[in-house]
Amino acid sequence: MADATRNDEIIRTVGALPPGELAAFLAVAEHGGFRAASRTLGQTPSALSHAVAGLERRLKVKLFHRSTRNVSLTEPGRRLADRLMPAIGEIGLAVEELHERAASPTGLVRINCDANAAEQVLMPLLTRFMKLQPAMRFEIRSEGKLVDIAEGGFDCGVRAAELVSGEMIAIPIGPDQQHIVVASPGYLFGAPAIKTPSDLSLHQCVQLRMASGSIYRWEFQRRGEHVVVTTSGNLVVDQSRLLLAAALDGCGLAYITQWMAAHALADGRLCQVLADWTPPYPGLCLYYPRHRHIGTGMRAFLDFLRSPPSDSNS
Missing domain, CATH: 3.40.190.290 (D-Maltodextrin-Binding Protein; domain 2)
Structure with missing residues (x-):
């Protein structure tokens, strides 16, 4: 509880500081001058100088020694920079990890499929995709009868092309059948x-x-x-x-x-x-409703089916 209270106090203190002032301070500290830091942040040296001066007023401490030729950290400024730099690094890593997780397809895809179609075509494709996207989950319901996939709670189905309604979007998968x-x-x-x-x-x-x-x-x-x-x-x-x-x-x-x-x-x-x-005829299709919202996981699977990567083990 004491740690939580302490963290709340820190959050309130930092939250009261304009983020632009902290960013200006850290950039000047890292690059050793206002001009070099200005190129990093895309601001003028004068704007950075005003931002740092504002932070010094709020903290009531001098953070930099300034001269016409040199800018260097004061002892309080150095201590602040030493504390903030690792924290900023951790924040950056946290945001980067969040973006990576958001970019990786996740979720559950439910597929209705004829049992033979699942064995012949769907499962080999599915296992390859799941190796590429291990966070994805799939559930296959194999049955002989055709069902309304929307009413049945399925994201998509796999059937012979001739059985797929024109109201559906269909993606051919696998070879011709015979x-x-x-x-x-x-x-x-x-x-x-x-x-x-x-x-x-x-x-x-x-x-x-x-x-x-x-x-x-x-x-x-x-x-x-x-x-x-x-x-x-x-x-x-x-x-x-x-x-x-x-x-x-x-x-x-x-x-x-x-x-x-x-x-x-x-x-x-x-x-x-x-x-x-008994000539060959068009093969299997994965199909889904034309107007249904498609999640990121399902979208990634559809993209894979349209252009599956070559299997290096084959």
Whole structure:
């Protein structure tokens, strides 16, 4: 309590002194003259002389010896300067640290995202950004259904570009996507040939039930022809990873992303069919409401997504 009272007294005493007079005193003390100090503060030597004289009157002590050729500190002036200089340095460091903290993005960003999109594209970008901005925090809610991100309390969402409303601002992230039809070699051995999408009616097709309750329909395109096929099969799942597992186990054909099937295709555990009917399409976008206020943390993340720095470890 005694220290607090003492500090209050000091603050009141210093607060009663015009800051310009203290600044003038310290500048003259540091540079050894009014002319040199005037260049630092951007004031005339005469103005600095008046400011120092005002401080001396308030403190009732002489701070400088003055002559036509020389200006030097008096003993009380030297003691005052010795005390104030470290304090001014600490104030400068405190202000500098405050500016650095203010310049560093902080805060929480909540993202609504499809689980596969989060795994494939969002998480690699997010981890790189968080290494650059460790004060940032993120929360990802992965779910299959589309939600109103504004009503749900999310800052942004990640979905396929075709699903993003024109009322949103969208930033493309990641490569083009591609849904393909795959099956295990064991399932395809001796099965009817698959040359066109209509041949799928002769096969077991693993179904994907969407969060809306509907069964996902398989889309195909070739040379301007667009075909949507309602498939059938004995197995229905609600996650894309289960589609992959079912195909690997020989349960039938699966319609999944090329990214998800890549390793199994490379090592021969899966084979692709109807390759000429499944071209790539525009990939994922991070999107957010056009008219919502954007905080500094979210703004920094958006800037990163628009031009992510190269990864020196890749």
